[in-house]
Amino acid sequence: MSIRLSVFIATSLDGFIARKNGELDWLDAANAIVPEGEDCGYRAFMESIDRLIMGRKTYEKVLSFDEWSYGNKPVIVLSRNKIEIPDRLAETVSHSSESPRDLRDRLSKEGAERLYIDGGITIQRFLNEGLIDDLTITIxxxxxxxxxxxxxxxxxxxxxxxxxxxxxxxxxIQLTYEVVNNAKKH
Structure with a gap:
């Protein structure tokens, strides 16, 4: 089975994932109107992935939240620079400076079947390499x-x-797309 790389993310109607300063207050306000128990498919998506790959800025933002929402799911933070990993996350969070393709290839060899790619720049890097298979975007x-x-x-x-x-x-509104002519299918 070949490895799949997936995006699952929310945007404003005009296509922004955060304010210029990185704040997500608008998303918190939107989530406040979501009925209790509704997660727009997030839990099922998380159960379908082996690992989550995110960029440094996304990682730092997630660290600022009250709780770590990924449980024991392995998380790889892409950054050219060293990152700080709190002791409480040392078992599940790791750092990589590999290229998107090299990281995908390594994780595939390790037996991963589906990766969750998160963070604006990280998603763009993987898209530019032709490595994303599908996108689920909640508007x-x-x-x-x-x-x-x-x-x-x-x-x-x-x-x-x-x-x-x-x-x-x-x-x-949640849109799901498959990437056509994905370059990784070689």
Whole structure:
């Protein structure tokens, strides 16, 4: 079985994943209207992955939250620089400065079947390498006007095949796409 690399992320309607300063207050406000017990498929997605790969900025943001939401799921933080890993996370968090392709190849050889790619720059790097297989994007009904975009600095057009659209009564829309002509299929 070949390894799959997946994105599961929320954006504002105008395509931003955070404010310019990295704040997610708008997402916290949106989540406050989500009915208790609804997670928009996140739990099932997390159960389907072997490891999570995120960039340093995303890691540092997640560390600032009250709790670590990934449990014992292995997390690899991509950064050219050394990162601090708290003792409480030393068993599950590791650091890598490998290229996206080298990391994917190593994890595939280690038996990983599905990776969760998270963080704007990290997602863009993996997309530019042709390594992402599918994207699940939950659109939150808010316009931010500016911020950190999910998609920027892409080297070329990336064609997508629509897999599913799910609408939620509380206003979220979830789009799932498969990447067409994925370069990793070689």
């Amino acid at each position: 939150i009904p808010i316009l931010l006007g500016s911020g950190i975009p999910l998609f920027s600095n892409l080297k070329k057009d990336i064609s997508l095949n629509h897999i599913a659209t799910k609408t939620y009564d509380f206003g979220f």
